[in-house]
Amino acid sequence: MVKSICVSHIGMRPNHEDNIFLNGKIIDSDTQQRMPEIKLFQYQSTSITDKCVFAVSDGMGGHNAGEIASSMCVQEFEKMNNQIQCCNSISELVTLIQKSINRANVDICTKSRRYSEMRGMGATLVVFAVCGTNCAVLNIGDSRAYICSGGILTQITKDNTEGQRMLDLGILSRKELLDFPASKNLNRYLGYGSNGFILQADVYYPQIGADDTILLCSDGVTDSLTDSNIREILCSEDNISCAGKRIIEQAVMTKNADNATAMLIKIGR
Numbered sequence: 001m002v003k004s005i006c007v008s009h010i011g012m013r014p015n016h017e018d019n020i021f022l023n024g025k026i027i028d029s030d031t032q033q034r035m036p037e038i039k040l041f042q043y044q045s046t047s048i049t050d051k052c053v054f055a056v057s058d059g060m061g062g063h064n065a066g067e068i069a070s071s072m073c074v075q076e077f078e079k080m081n082n083q084i085q086c087c088n089s090i091s092e093l094v095t096l097i098q099k100s101i102n103r104a105n106v107d108i109c110t111k112s113r114r115y116s117e118m119r120g121m122g123a124t125l126v127v128f129a130v131c132g133t134n135c136a137v138l139n140i141g142d143s144r145a146y147i148c149s150g151g152i153l154t155q156i157t158k159d160n161t162e163g164q165r166m167l168d169l170g171i172l173s174r175k176e177l178l179d180f181p182a183s184k185n186l187n188r189y190l191g192y193g194s195n196g197f198i199l200q201a202d203v204y205y206p207q208i209g210a211d212d213t214i215l216l217c218s219d220g221v222t223d224s225l226t227d228s229n230i231r232e233i234l235c236s237e238d239n240i241s242c243a244g245k246r247i248i249e250q251a252v253m254t255k256n257a258d259n260a261t262a263m264l265i266k267i268g269r
Contacts, residue, residue, distance in 0.1 A: 001268040002052050002130065007244040011220055011257035017059025017067040017123075018218050018261040021074040023052050024081050028071050051085050052130040053077060053097065056261050058143050058218040060122040060189060069108045069191050070123040076104040090134035090205070097127060097138055098200055101190070105199040108191045122191030125201065126157060126216050128265060135208050135267075138201035141189045144222055146215040146230065147206050153231035156204050160188035184219075213240060213266055217247075220260030224251040240264040 004023055010016040020027040057073040059066020080100050087093040112118050124141025137145045139157040147154050158164060163183030166172040177183050193199055208214070213234055221230075230247060237243035244262045251260040 002049065002265065003240065003268070004054060004263065004265045005241045005244045006056075006261065006263040007241075007248045008261040009220075009248045009252045009257075009259070011252045011259050012255075013257075013259055015067055016259050017070055018220070018259045019057045019059075019067070019070040019074045019123075020261060020263065021053065021055040021057075021077045022263070023054055024078075026074050026078050028074070049085075050130065050132050051087060051093070053084055053093075053127065054129075054216060054263055054265055055125060055127045056143050056216045056218055056263055057190075058124045058141070058220070058259065058261070060124065060141075060186070060191070065118040065121040066123060068111075068118060069121040072108055072111075073101075073104045073123050073125055073190055076100045076107075087131055090129065090131040090136050093129050093131045094136050094138065094203055097129060098203075101125065101138070101140065101201055102199050105190050105193065105197075109193060112191060120191075122186075122189045124186070124189055124218070127201070128214050128216055128263075130267065135206060135214075137204040137206060137214075139204075140199070140201045141186050142184070142219045142222075144215075144217055144219075145204075146217075146227075147208070147212055148215065148231065148234040149209055149212040151231075151235050153227055153234065155227065156206050158202065160202070161186055208267055210268065211266075213243075213264055215247075216263040216265070218259060218261045220258035221247060221251045221262055223258060224254045224260070234264075240266060 057070035059070040124143040126143040127138040129136045142159040145156040162185040247262045
């Protein structure tokens with residue numbers, strides 16, 4: 001049994017650019033913006049299946065039509081819904097997801113070149129996939145995946161940013177990174193590349209226990225909350241719906257809060 005909850009908030013931004021794929025169902029930014037009187041959107045799903053895919057895609061802030069790019073990304077996942085159920089292994093499912101990511105990237109790049117009002121649009125992506133007893137996480141950009149296990153919160157993914165690259169090369173320390181102006185600049189995202197370029201996500205294979213919780217989130221969460229903040233919430237709440245709501249409520253309390261989305265997933269063995 002797979003239980004999942006997704007909570008999203010527009011923050012202080014005029015547009016909501018986060019789009020969501022929740023185990024076969026798209027919750028797009030348009031759906032959220034059609035209900036302006038409600039600031040907090042909560043969705044949940046319970047499914048008895050051994051093949052699932054969850055994704056959060058964040059339109060790139062400051063770029064034209066970011067919400068269109070992130071919407072195109074999750075729509076690509078909806079198209080492959082039937083194929084997901086036909087996969088016989090996690091490696092087969094990961095290959096399918098990578099192909100969908102590349103198709104979405106080609107379509108985003110094509111539309112970006114064709115329409116001036118969409119020029120430069122892009123999106124980040126984080127995915128959690130389940131096939132049988134095995135799981136995989138894929139990411140492009142700075143939307144993240146975490147696992148909370150035994151009271152310990154661990155970041156699964158690594159950001160595709162210039163700041164992270166400086167850390168990996170040992171050029172800057174985490175303290176020095178705070179003053180690095182290009183720290184958040186993305187060096188890989190959907191909407192990136194020229195003709196013939198094949199975009200691939202980074203892939204991770206976490207070991208998931210029966211009581212563990214997976215968190216997928218946009219950077220509107222991680223720019224506002226520290227890992228310690230997130231861990232405290234996840235460890236103090238037994239109910240993932242309450243935990244997701246608290247994460248988003250705290251994330252959007254900051255001045256100039258970005259769109260924020262948190263998806264929490266538990267797998268019963």
